[in-house]
Amino acid sequence: MAWDEWDQLKASAAGNGQAQMQLNGIPEEDRPNAGSPTGDLAVDQKDLAAIGDEAFKLYNRLWEEARVTNTDTAATDLKTQGFALGGALSHVSLRWDRQLGSVMDACALISNHMDFTKKAHEGDEIFIERHVSSISTLDAGFDEAWAPPGEKNDVYGEPKKDEKD
Template structure:
């Protein structure tokens, strides 16, 4: 490799690095919520409650309106009268009940998961707030410029008057 070629490769690499590498993120124009100053993912309790509530409402509607008991009796009646359609109708009814049960289970799972998620995130928030505030308190105890020279750092509290020697 010639010296000139080496210099060209170095210059090319420097140009690529001059644009900077962006880790753990996308350029703002590629993010769907680029205008959001809060971050990539935000969920509030109101959103979670609304999703859980809609899933619960759908579950209740499916329970009231989705079950078709008359189809079972019609299938049985047609079968006893000798119609082949009765067996087919009973088969369709059985399939419908299984599919309906699957959808209702999914709705219940979503509703319950939203309640769990709401409570879990609320607990996480409290945990994070406690740790951040304790870190701040600890950090201020090590900060030499926290108190003016010759003064005690207020983080440690006031000394008892008994401890002071006159």
């Protein structure tokens, strides 16, 4: 697309008043659903911990309540007695175990990821805090070197008559 074409498209879009380009923002009607006032994603450590905790609880409940060991025994008994239902029951049990394993793996992944994310964010907070505190320490050092705190630096001279403090 040539630059002239782009200019024409922008002019025609602006001329009809219906289509507008909007970058880095969301429509006004969607802002109540955006989370934070700025539209940025806001996650609290409590939120991450709660999600990870619920995934862990679900994993444990699935392990205790959703595994069906009696089905395999029943399927084997039915097969040995010559019932076709035994093979079908065995097939269903195998599928159930595979699907249950997938769900349990997903729960474990979510739980572990939330723990990792929580620790990573804590590390980021410490890193940012150290950098910010070192900048303020460095800045304070420069202020003390030229003038006592609260006083203006003599290097800049006296303010002009029309300037106010």
